[in-house]
Amino acid sequence: MSAASIVRRNWLVYWRAWRSSFFLSVLTPLMFLSAMGLGLGSLVQEEGAFGGAGYLKFFATGIFAASCMQSGVFSATYPVMGKITWQRNYEAMLASPLSVRNIFFGELGWMAVTLAQISIPFFGIMALFDVFDSPTAILAVPIVILLGLSCAAPVFALTATLQTDEAYTWLFRFVVTPLFLLSGTFFPIEELPAWGRVLAQATPLYHGVELVRQFTIFDVGISALWHVAYLVGLLTAGILVGVRNLERRLLP
Amino acid sequence: MVQSPGSALISARGLSKSFESLIAVDAIDFDVHKGEVFGFLGPNGAGKTSTMRMIGCTSPRTGGALHVMGMDPSTDAAGIKARIGVVPQTDNLDIELTVRENLEVYAMYFDIPRDVARSRIDELIAFVQLDDKMKSKVEPLSGGMKRRLTIARALVNQPDLLLLDEPTTGLDPQARHLVWDRLYRLKQQGVTLVITTHYMDEAEQLCDRLVVMDKAKIVAEGSPRELIARYSTREVLELRVTDEVRERLKETVDGVAERIEWLPDRVLLYTESGETALSQINAAGLHPDTALVRRSTLEDVFLTITGRSLVE
Numbered sequence: 001m002s003a004a005s006i007v008r009r010n011w012l013v014y015w016r017a018w019r020s021s022f023f024l025s026v027l028t029p030l031m032f033l034s035a036m037g038l039g040l041g042s043l044v045q046e047e048g049a050f051g052g053a054g055y056l057k058f059f060a061t062g063i064f065a066a067s068c069m070q071s072g073v074f075s076a077t078y079p080v081m082g083k084i085t086w087q088r089n090y091e092a093m094l095a096s097p098l099s100v101r102n103i104f105f106g107e108l109g110w111m112a113v114t115l116a117q118i119s120i121p122f123f124g125i126m127a128l129f130d131v132f133d134s135p136t137a138i139l140a141v142p143i144v145i146l147l148g149l150s151c152a153a154p155v156f157a158l159t160a161t162l163q164t165d166e167a168y169t170w171l172f173r174f175v176v177t178p179l180f181l182l183s184g185t186f187f188p189i190e191e192l193p194a195w196g197r198v199l200a201q202a203t204p205l206y207h208g209v210e211l212v213r214q215f216t217i218f219d220v221g222i223s224a225l226w227h228v229a230y231l232v233g234l235l236t237a238g239i240l241v242g243v244r245n246l247e248r249r250l251l252p
Numbered sequence: 253m254v255q256s257p258g259s260a261l262i263s264a265r266g267l268s269k270s271f272e273s274l275i276a277v278d279a280i281d282f283d284v285h286k287g288e289v290f291g292f293l294g295p296n297g298a299g300k301t302s303t304m305r306m307i308g309c310t311s312p313r314t315g316g317a318l319h320v321m322g323m324d325p326s327t328d329a330a331g332i333k334a335r336i337g338v339v340p341q342t343d344n345l346d347i348e349l350t351v352r353e354n355l356e357v358y359a360m361y362f363d364i365p366r367d368v369a370r371s372r373i374d375e376l377i378a379f380v381q382l383d384d385k386m387k388s389k390v391e392p393l394s395g396g397m398k399r400r401l402t403i404a405r406a407l408v409n410q411p412d413l414l415l416l417d418e419p420t421t422g423l424d425p426q427a428r429h430l431v432w433d434r435l436y437r438l439k440q441q442g443v444t445l446v447i448t449t450h451y452m453d454e455a456e457q458l459c460d461r462l463v464v465m466d467k468a469k470i471v472a473e474g475s476p477r478e479l480i481a482r483y484s485t486r487e488v489l490e491l492r493v494t495d496e497v498r499e500r501l502k503e504t505v506d507g508v509a510e511r512i513e514w515l516p517d518r519v520l521l522y523t524e525s526g527e528t529a530l531s532q533i534n535a536a537g538l539h540p541d542t543a544l545v546r547r548s549t550l551e552d553v554f555l556t557i558t559g560r561s562l563v564e
Contacts, residue, residue: 091310092344097361
């Protein structure tokens with residue numbers, strides 16, 4: 001209940017500019033799918049590559065998951081730091097009966113809303129491009145929301161310990177971008193050297209991408225359970241550490 | 253619910269707060285009673301804000317006992333916070349919302365039903381005289397308006413206790429007087445106010461009772477009048493003198509005043525009657541450049557207790 005008031009506050013702020021953010025969340029998948037999927041895809045036509053799905057489907061499902069990871073990570077960086085440091089919204093909230101736990105879950109809940117707001121139009125565009133082969137595809141939306149939150153929670157935990165935003169340059173350059181490129185988004189991780197494959201399998205995006213593909217273009221296998229468990233585990237760890245870090249920060 | 257000792261709204265015994273290498277509050281005792289305006293007076297770093305944060309349940313104490321309306325902040329923070337209002341030292345208004353939305357959203361944080369909140373917010377906006385700014389964003393407001401909005405926000409849950417951390421720091425004189433006036437009205441409505449300040453006139457204007465904090469401890473306690481009587485004299489004679497007169501003054505001034513303070517630019521004589529002291533000095537043939545007789549203020553008390561050296 002109390003955490004819901006934070007979601008409502010964020011909704012009120014978002015609502016003023018919803019047109020531009022909605023426009024972006026439609027435009028982004030359109031550009032990706034046309035330029036990369038159709039354009040690049042027409043050149044990449046090796047027989048039997050991409051599990052036989054064709055590049056457009058392979059790429060679309062990968063970039064779908066990767067966009068939600070990026071959005072999840074971003075939502076836990078500058079916006080959260082602003083509310084801790086510059087605008088001090090959390091300090092104001094803590095003078096009300098809200099607790100640090102309420103704040104953490106409220107913000108995470110809002111991140112889920114923004115992830116839905118990105119992934120649903122993206123899903124719709126993919127349907128227009130005839131990406132999906134299976135009715136289970138609809139489950140890709142909750143999967144990418146879970147993926148986004150699993151990436152957001154640990155970054156939220158990191159943000160709670162930061163005094164300045166310098167670390168974000170490193171985070172995006174050396175963590176998010178390599179993940180984005182090398183977690184099976186643009187090409188199957190089987191193309192990576194052995195150590196690269198091991199590394200890729202340790203990343204949340206890999207598990208998210210695998211799940212999305214199983215539910216949309218390939219068959220759902222038993223490994224799906226492991227992928228979900230990985231993401232839920234990461235989310236849980238992020239919440240536990242995050243609440244603790246935020247308590248240390250806000251209740252000195 | 254455990255009742256705190258006596259009928260005190262806030263009761264602290266041996267209350268302490270320490271950070272890794274710093275003792276911010278060192279075993280202080282105080283009681284705040286219902287309906288009074290209670291002040292924490294002290295230089296920067298004396299421990300006022302740390303104490304306020306412990307009362308407001310946003311900083312866990314490290315020692316001693318603390319009860320706020322009979323509840324313990326370490327176990328019943330939400331219960332306490334539902335009944336207090338907080339005006340922090342630096343405004344933390346929601347700059348992404350308008351004036352009215354700031355109050356509406358804050359009412360949501362308190363789980364106040366929307367229709368109750370609506371009429372209450374109308375009253376609060378009128379109370380702090382921001383009617384014509386209702387739809388404005390926060391950023392363009394003046395410092396005084398932001399402060400008043402922060403006060404209105406702190407009242408959205410109709411608190412029994414209002415905590416104000418340096419409520420008028422940085423405001424111009426008109427804005428300060430308006431804030432004082434609103435706070436005085438709240439007191440008349442029965443709201444208990446706890447204020448920290450380093451403005452002596454503010455403490456004298458508003459506080460029924462206050463404690464002086466210095467170096468993490470409470471060093472004096474009483475009403476402004478009591479403190480002046482105890483630590484100062486009724487009047488102070490301030491003299492500006494040439495170096496020559498200063499030297500001669502040192503030889504003749506014994507017994508003219510209860511206490512004399514030799515500052516680089518002035519000489520302060522603490523005495524029952526400034527006029528009498530001045531005529532005695534004139535009678536000795538000494539003529540200061542300027543002479544000012546004034547009432548003793550809390551500032552004299554404060555400087556007597558905490559010293560004149562700069563605290564940074």
